Amino acid sequence: MMTDPAANAEWCEFIAGKIRGIVKDPAVADKLIPKDHGYAGKRPPYVTNYFEGYNRPNISRVDLTKTPIVRVTGTGIETTAGHRDHGMIVWATGFDFGTGSLMKLGAPGRGGLPLEQYWANGPVTFLGLMCQNFPYAYGVAFPRSAWIAAAAEGR
Numbered sequence: 001m002m003t004d005p006a007a008n009a010e011w012c013e014f015i016a017g018k019i020r021g022i023v024k025d026p027a028v029a030d031k032l033i034p035k036d037h038g039y040a041g042k043r044p045p046y047v048t049n050y051f052e053g054y055n056r057p058n059i060s061r062v063d064l065t066k067t068p069i070v071r072v073t074g075t076g077i078e079t080t081a082g083h084r085d086h087g088m089i090v091w092a093t094g095f096d097f098g099t100g101s102l103m104k105l106g107a108p109g110r111g112g113l114p115l116e117q118y119w120a121n122g123p124v125t126f127l128g129l130m131c132q133n134f135p136y137a138y139g140v141a142f143p144r145s146a147w148i149a150a151a152a153e154g155r
Contacts (some may be wrong), residue, residue, distance in 0.1 A: 001039065010037040015039060028061060029054075047121040060084070110135040 001007045016033045023029035034042065046049075053059050067079040077084040103116040110133045117126070118133060125131050125151065 011039050015044075019051055022082065025054070031061065031063065060086075074110050107134075 012034070012038050019154070020026065020029045023032060032054065043048050052069055054061065062077065062079060062084065064079070067081040070078045071081060072078075072089070073083065077089060078084075103119060106114070108114055109118060109131070113133050115134065118131065
């Protein structure tokens with residue numbers, strides 16, 4: 001499947017049918033079906049009841065590529081399409097799992113070294129948690145503001 005484009009396309013169509021069978025709103029299902037890559041070209045969502053969640057009345061999907069965030073408010077999110085009240089905001093960083101989101105942070109390491117430059121030939125970590133020259137970037141959940149502050153202070 002990973003080496004034969006025809007087999008991958010057939011599998012993608014199978015998965016698309018499954019998504020259409022789970023998500024009741026055809027327009028929402030269509031938005032959840034990947035169209036710019038084959039299966040496993042980006043990280044597939046393997047979360048229990050992920051697609052079923054879109055059938056719940058209290059769950060909504062906001063496509064930030066079409067309506068970017070203007071600001072987060074005390075009651076929700078203001079996008080270019082207007083304000084939406086939300087009791088909880090789940091930040092889905094996309095399907096470029098792990099490295100893509102980290103490199104987009106723009107947080108420098110020692111000497112101002114950008115992570116995307118350090119990882120230009122692929123990610124290099126110790127135990128998948130730490131990077132040389134990025135001493136305060138421990139794990140993927142490290143807060144951006146603290147990372148930038150530590151780098152600015154030369155730590």
